[in-house]
Amino acid sequence: MxxxxxxxxxxxxxxxxxxxxxxxxxxxxxxxxxxxxxxxxxxxxxxxxxxxxxxxxxxxxxxxxxxxxxxxxxxxxxxxxxxxxxxxxxxxxxxxxxxxxxxxxxxxxxxxxxxxxxxxxxxxxxxxxxxxxxxxxxxxxxxxxxxxxxxxxxxxxxxxxxxxxxxxxxxxxxxxxxxxxxxxxxxxxxxxxxxxxxxxxxxxxxxxxxxxxGILIFELVKKINRTVNKGVELRSLVGGNAANMVADYARAVIRADSYDDIRDALSQYKEETGYDINARGIGKNLEIVARGVSSHGARPWLGLNAISIMMEFLARLEFANEDVHDFIEFYNNHIGFDLYGKNIGCGLSDEVSGNLIFNVGKIDLDTEAARLTVNIRYPVTIKQDEVYEGMMPYLDKYNFGIVKLNHQExxxxxxxxxxxxxxxxxxxxxxxxxxxxxxxxxxxxxxxxxxxxxxxxxxxxxxxxxxxxxxxxxxxxxxxxxxxxxxxxxxxxxx
CATH class of the missing domain: 3.40.630.10 (Zn peptidases)
Known part of the structure; x- marks a missing residue:
């Protein structure tokens, strides 16, 4: 040969x-x-x-x-x-x-x-x-x-x-x-x-x-002041597994004198949206669990964020704690189901790579603080400072701090x-x-x-x-x- x-x-x-x-x-x-x-x-x-x-x-x-x-x-x-x-x-x-x-x-x-x-x-x-x-x-x-x-x-x-x-x-x-x-x-x-x-x-x-x-991973953190006001109390809220995954579950624990109105609101929300969100009693508390669809954080449109489902529903309830109310309001007004950061001031884009991509991968709220773990993919011609600067007016308004966890250019x-x-x-x-x-x-x-x-x-x-x-x-x-x-x-x- x-x-x-x-x-x-x-x-x-x-x-x-x-x-x-x-x-x-x-x-x-x-x-x-x-x-x-x-x-x-x-x-x-x-x-x-x-x-x-x-x-x-x-x-x-x-x-x-x-x-x-x-x-x-x-x-x-x-x-x-x-x-x-x-x-x-x-x-x-x-x-x-x-x-x-x-x-x-x-x-x-x-x-x-x-x-x-x-x-x-x-x-x-x-x-x-x-x-x-x-x-x-x-x-x-x-x-x-x-x-x-x-x-x-x-x-x-x-x-x-x-x-x-x-x-x-x-x-x-x-x-x-x-x-x-x-x-x-x-x-x-x-x-x-x-x-x-x-x-x-x-x-x-x-x-x-x-x-x-470019990739940014950071936490948005808001302090939750304790309150003695009577009414609906959000005792805890957790969801998601990783920053770079679309959250496929979220779990809230609520305390109230009566749960009838909450259950009615949940039934109406499910009927309107078709989302998988359910409640059950646990002791004196009510547990609410939302289910979404996981996907890679770089392609969140292929999934359905359970955290966003949960937060949209919680906005229908009247919470006694003002910080909790503001946290929920901030989320729905400036994040919600928007995948491109437009409502939070960082909706950037370029010809090479298109739109910035915004994903909330995790949430953790207790009686002291609320934390959102966010994963952003930003366009190749943009600098990370432009992303943070765009968000700051909204974060300052609602008294959020930023904890920067990771950056990849x-x-x-x-x-x-x-x-x-x-x-x-x-x-x-x-x-x-x-x-x-x-x-x-x-x-x-x-x-x-x-x-x-x-x-x-x-x-x-x-x-x-x-x-x-x-x-x-x-x-x-x-x-x-x-x-x-x-x-x-x-x-x-x-x-």
Whole structure:
């Protein structure tokens, strides 16, 4: 068979691309089992000290991937349990096409093993990985355990075929991408390990993502002064699981002399709106629970915020505490069901990325304070100060303070950047999609953690958006297709 020299790569067969793609088909059952094993670990961040900085379950998921890689003959690195990587070494060749020395260049693939809480309402167990009608169900199936498995088996296919890359290929395993911790794990990793020269992260959608909106996470806090006034009392109000999720539940506990009027108001509200909100007596209190639909905080229009349902209903009640009344009034007048920050003064937009996106992920009210945890995605040409400045008149009017929790600046890579061009070419080769162009997303990925990195995959156009939602799942056929795309991208970028 005729051989040729491709770039700095070792002498390889012209048909190697077809062979490593065929290998991926043969890995199908292995990949399903590997993903099921990874999904069975409920790797929600829950810090437990220096040895397991992100908790036992995240640590177990991390060790699972390292063990899988070592079993397949890959080198692995664990950086003090804050993160690590799986490496496929690259080599420089001499004039004869023989291995001369290890490459000093590195290509990265950035993934994460932590997941958001499972929420409620699943049709299948969230930590089982059950396969139904060609889809594998479980928390992390698409965000980001399925893509991690796909990227790993893309590397394995090339390695098993005998490909010797001209650059090191490094699958970097992050452990706290979802936790709102400011990516302490990735920061610790890059403080000890040199960042790759370029990278992609399969933590979004196809085709290539050339820009990501800026992200703010903060709390809006209002003090609740105690009152001795008689009347309806809001004793507590909680809802939501994470800043970057649309809240799918909210629970209020109310105390009043009589609940007849409240129940009547609730019945009327349900009839008018059709929302899922119900009440039941608990001792001397009345518990009200609203149910919504969870979705990713970057795409809140795909969900229905239970906090907004609850607050809209509570506005129909007469609360004795003036601070509680003002809090509810503020929410409904300036947040409500508006997803773009227009009513709170930060409804910004630009031509590159469109409208700012506003999501209330959590609420927590007791007898001393009320807190809203807010997740904003702001346009790439806007600065964070413009967002805060726009809100301040409304916050000052209602005596709210701001606690800034996290900020990730927007990223922008031109569409004609060589990395974007290569990723788009491979995507088009495998899908025949000549219409789609590089995207701008509101989601925040590890592409922000280093220079010269972009998001790429792994959801295909037209697929339902299931990240952070109940019944998160992945098409096994599409996982195989994505694995082939990743393998081809690795090949093209390191040959």
């Amino acid at each position: 005729e051989k040729q020299k491709l770039g700095n790569s070792v002498l390889i067969d012209q048909e190697i691309d077809m062979r490593y793609l065929d290998r991926i088909d043969s890995y199908r059952d292995q990949m399903v089992r590997a993903l099921q094993g990874l999904i069975s670990i409920p790797s929600i961040v829950a810090p437990q000290g220096e040895d397991m900085p992100f908790g036992e379950d995240v640590h177990r998921a991390f060790l699972y991937m390292l063990a899988l890689a070592e079993k397949e003959g890959f080198d692995t690195v664990n950086v003090d349990n804050y993160g690590g990587h799986i490496e496929f070494p690259g080599y420089i060749l001499n004039e004869k096409g023989e291995l001369a020395e290890r490459s000093k260049e590195t290509m990265g693939i950035l993934t994460h093993l932590d997941v958001v809480p499972e929420g409620s309402g699943w049709d299948y167990p969230p930590y089982e990985g059950r396969v139904v009608d060609g889809r594998l169900y479980g928390r992390g199936a698409i965000d980001n355990k399925g893509p991690t498995i796909a990227a790993f088996y893309a590397m394995k296919a090339l390695k098993d075929e005998g490909f010797i890359p001209s650059k090191n290929i490094r699958l970097i395993l992050g452990l706290d991408e979802e936790a709102g911790t400011g990516w302490q794990g990735m920061k610790a990793y890059f403080s000890r390990v040199k960042a790759p020269d370029f990278a992609f992260t399969p933590d979004a959608e196809f085709p290539a993502i050339h820009a990501e909106m 927007a990223i922008y890579v031109p569409e004609d950047d060589p990395l974007i061009v290569t990723l788009m070419d491979v995507y088009r080769k495998h899908t025949g999609d000549r219409e789609s162009k590089p995207l701008v997303i509101g989601g925040g990925t590890y592409a922000r953690s280093m220079k010269n990195a972009v998001a790429f995959g792994m959801a295909f156009p037209g697929e339902p958006e299931l990240a952070h939602q109940k019944n998160e799942s992945i098409s096994i056929d599409n996982m195989i297709k994505a694995t082939k795309i990743f393998a081809d991208c690795i090949y093209e970028l390191t040959k």
